[in-house]
């Protein structure tokens with residue numbers, strides 16, 4: 241019997257919701273591009289309910305305990321005396337979400353002698369030391385596509401929010417004011433702007449598709465080029481590198497995984513090569529940007545705005561400089577954890593567990609590391625330091 245250790249974010253401050261703003265969720269047939277939504281044998285939750293916090297348990301308890309397995313759920317994840325650290329010693333499976341990541345470091349892998357499977361209930365397994373997972377023969381899987389469109393929508397919202405100066409204008413209303421000049425002195429139209437994405441995978445391409453109707457000029461860079469018909473359809477300009485692309489852009493959105501090639505990519509030099517007054521949106525991973533270079537660029541006016549939902553570490557400490565820098569539109573890490581996305585990644589996590597517990601193969605598109613090497617989606621999108 242397996243011990244499953246699940247790390248989830250805390251419940252709302254007033255406790256689990258007693259009701260919801262809407263009844264149910266829209267029905268989706270499949271993801272763009274044709275991949276099917278998660279296909280577990282069954283689910284024990286109501287889609288549209290809060291599943292990603294401790295009381296929601298990703299809807300897994302009845303399923304796991306019904307088969308005789310043990311489920312431990314905690315939000316206490318950091319430090320050597322955390323519940324996560326204590327329970328890890330004999331856990332077979334760890335589940336965690338990027339929004340509230342249980343950092344699986346090389347030291348933790350060394351302690352977790354039973355660990356065989358690390359599941360990311362979401363997308364982005366950079367909180368797992370993939371070199372260590374490979375060395376210890378641990379399978380790493382994530383629920384590919386579960387929240388890609390959720391994030392793309394958040395990116396579009398943040399681009400519009402920054403360019404049109406939405407949040408400061410909203411604050412004038414909260415403060416009882418009507419200061420139109422203060423609101424519009426930093427407000428522009430997106431129409432006609434050059435918008436570029438670093439990476440045009442599921443999220444990056446979805447952002448491009450959603451921005452095309454705004455009559456923007458669209459740019460991208462990626463390790464692999466998109467099909468020619470997609471480039472034509474969206475009138476895309478391809479650039480061989482971020483260095484080549486960003487000087488042309490008024491808005492840059494980062495949609496690449498964090499791995500050794502992308503870590504610290506947006507440093508002082510790259511940000512300095514952007515147009516003065518460009519906007520930078522990063523919903524990918526915080527460490528793709530140099531934290532202090534972002535702050536300096538906002539203070540100097542090199543960047544007109546920065547927004548995103550990814551921080552390092554997570555949760556961000558109260559004195560993290562991105563909380564107080566000028567002209568930012570940061571949120572906590574929420575873009576991929578809408579109630580809509582939670583239903584998909586809870587079902588996907590259940591599908592992965594059902595496969596693994598029954599000895600059936602995990603869907604290739606969910607795999608990041610398997611059999612001691614990068615596999616599936618991981619082999620395509622990630623790199624490790626050892627390679």
Ligand code: NDP
Nearest residue numbers: 363364439441442443462463464496497501523524576621
């Ligand atoms: P995909 O795997 O579909 O796309 C990632 C793309 O990044 C691929 O096209 C890949 O290229 C490309 N890429 C990898 N390395 C580089 C590089 N060095 N330069 C340029 N392009 C590169 O992933 P998603 O679009 O679904 O997600 C992207 C990232 O967004 C995730 O890894 C995660 O970090 C983040 N994310 C954030 C969420 C949030 O809640 N804020 C939720 C979900 C994801 P190729 O495949 O061509 O090699």
